Amino acid sequence: MKAAKESYSVLIKQEAKRLGFESCGVAKAEFLEEEASNLEQWLKNGFHGEMKYMENHFDKRLDPRLLVEGAKSVISLSFNYFPEEIQNKETFKVAKYAYGEDYHQIIKAKLNELAFFIQNEIGEVNGRAFVDSAPVMERAWAQKSGLGWIGKHSLLIQKNKGSFFFLAELILDLELETDTPFKTDHCGNCTKCIDACPTEAILPNNTVDGSKCISYFTIELKDEIPSSVKGKFENWMFGCDICQDVCPWNRFSTPHSEKKFKPHPDLLSMTKNDWEEITEDVFKKVFKKSAVKRTKFVGLQRNISFLK
Template sequence: MTHTLFIKQLASELGFDHCGIAKAVQLDEDARRLETWLNKGMHGNMQYMENHFDKRIDPRKLVDGAQSVITLLFNYFPSAQQREDAPRISKYAYGHDYHEVIRAKLKTLLLRMQEHIGPVQGRGFVDSAPVLERSWAQRSGLGWIGKNGNLIHKQAGSFFFIATLITDIALEYDSPVGDYCGTCTRCLDACPTEALVAPGVVDGSKCISYFTIELKDQLIPDKMKGQFDNWMFGCDTCQDVCPWNRFSKAHQEAEFTPIPAILNFTTKDWEELTEEAFKDIFRHSPLKRSKFAGIRRNINFLSD
């Protein structure tokens, strides 16, 4: 219990908004769901989703002797929004790349644990390894998986990054909470491309985020014309319409302060952006994941 309290207090000091802990076990039910999802081809061209299946469903294959999975939520809801007449960008990409920011915090968390507790072994992950983050967040009492496939926290909504620290020490474990989506279907009804094919099931091969970010070096199919609702990088529609996000509050992380260009660029500014300027303005941004060619493709697709 002492170690658990120390970890949760330290997580808060490092800026994480919520911390939950679950016992490291094999996720049999998730394994069945993932296998079905893959067999239906809902991962599209994201072949990496097929890799390391055994590690995805069992954290003990990622960390020897793993006993606990610590899940941390980091708020990214911005205080300012884009111009309404500009190509739309998912809110998580307004500031600096979250991988870099949160990975540093995870390293600090593990180092401080080792200093305080002893020879703790562990590995931290943030959207960069075969880890079922949302399932672990749900198991550790941080919320439920909504009909839009996102983790929803009852007091704070869903605009969170999820980080995971798998460790070889036993801790006090949290209990899952209930599902509070009820009969609401706003996300299912609002999805521009009908990618939400069932409650909690996202057909990734239909998702705007897939087409604008994951679909590397390929043209977006013509059949998707007119369906993107002006989303140029990612999509927040299913979160924007979720009633639970009325509880979202602006984050306090300086690294996630919106890049001025994201708030101020007009459609014309994006269309006239050069590769040199892109590399300079967005050198620390998640937008670099799509590279200049991908951003240019997405803008052209919206304007055609």
Template sequence: METVILSAAQMKAEALRLGFSACGIAPADTVDATNESSLRQWLATGKQAGMGYMQNHTEKRLDPRLLMEGTQSIISVALNYYPEQLLPKESYQLAWYAYGSDYHDVMRAKLTSLQAFILAQFPTSVSRIFCDTAPVLERYWAWRAGLGWVGKHTQLILPSAGSCFFLGEIFIDQPTDTYDIPLPARCGSCTQCVNACPTGAIESPYVLNAQRCLSYLTIEHRGDIPPAAGSKIGNKIYGCDECQQACPWNRFATPCQTPELHPSPTLLAMRKNDWHTLTVAQYKALFKNSAVKRAKYEGLLRNITTASSHAVANEVAE
């Protein structure tokens, strides 16, 4: 196969034209020793909770060339989802990322367009797109590609932009003319995200225990929510943004400009009584093409019941 050199500047310009917030490129290589050790330790201590898939394909997570043979470059992109309009405080709350359409679909469409742009110029190249759909250490590669750094809440933080971003990648079997340099961490001595976690799931800076995380418990977890965590659920019925809301870098966040990620008028109009009487048909209509389907109807009702029961218990205690 004839060797071609991809223009990093052209790919980044096209990524921005497509609506991505940032784009960077890293050479494909094995994950560095520090991050490999952290991943293996995290898995060995069971902090992935019931997410058994995190234990699969560890070697591919640590070497992207095993996931797609011949990979030479990893193009990493970020898409802003910081909401322009928030759900009313008096209503139950969803994680910001779930306000609009399923991010997998939105990201996949934009990544496919970027991939097509590359293929139009280099038709002999081989590439694959990913968005939380394969054993890829997305935040690591976004860091390697110079998009930002991983904060103490384990989310990627973009300088002067915050942490409310979806990540995606294109693996390609060609080199680029330039590669980006990782950014140093800029969290300093700040621990506001650690202190803000309702359940203490951020056990120490950069270490998240999913067994205690409300995002995991209200989305991925099947079965009852443990009472200790349930008592801290507040009005959250899908996910949790407490650590992001506390992060000082998110004061730089700007509302997303992707219409598909905006909340629908129906969702914005929902009040607690509406959630308490939510039917299967209403659920399907409200969350058609939404990431909230991940929790399923039964899981969402469990979360609503948990939030409601603890709210009543707190009122009685007061």
């Protein structure tokens, strides 16, 4: 049985690599005991702001067996999205993950391919694929699967690779050989992400106050952006990469090779003036299949007006 578990894990990792995933690891599907108290405290502190959905499915967030009946393994995968070219520093900026087409669909399609491969090669296996759209604590599972450690900015960092990655999971009722959890924190005494955050959203104890994050204000918050943070966004109009851009580990970031993540050419060349005068037609053209559509044209206009 052990030999079968090992060979299945090797087989799955080989196919994940062929599909373009940077890393793949396996953890046993079980209750996340340590994360339970942390999540409870985070919610009690109101760090989720207006993201009320974070309060839902508390038990499911912590136990994958409540998401997939008979779940035995959580496969964690990472997919690089670091771009070859970035926007001009002087313009209004979009977080790098949203440069190209919406990652949810692209990564989900690859996960479904992997699941289909498992069914064909191993047999009747039940499970579900997740890409940042369900109550799954993806960073905790990635760390438990040996992919990397969770940095002070609460994002997963992979040694010699950085943090510009999407995370995804396959939760299966198949027993697999598990990987050793990543236990070493390689951030050490570095506080660059904490020091660089203009809204002081990153707290000293590896916690992010989501209600103070620029990404929260420009994407999640549907109401008016509070005047208390006026002048602190450093030209970020959708999301924010400040904490990642200053992280020393991201000197190892290499450009992705996924064609669908390439930005619309206009995105890289647009000036502040272009953004201020953007029409709905241009918005639809530049962000045709992008995650930026989530904020809608009026939302982006609100963000741009706030930056003026």
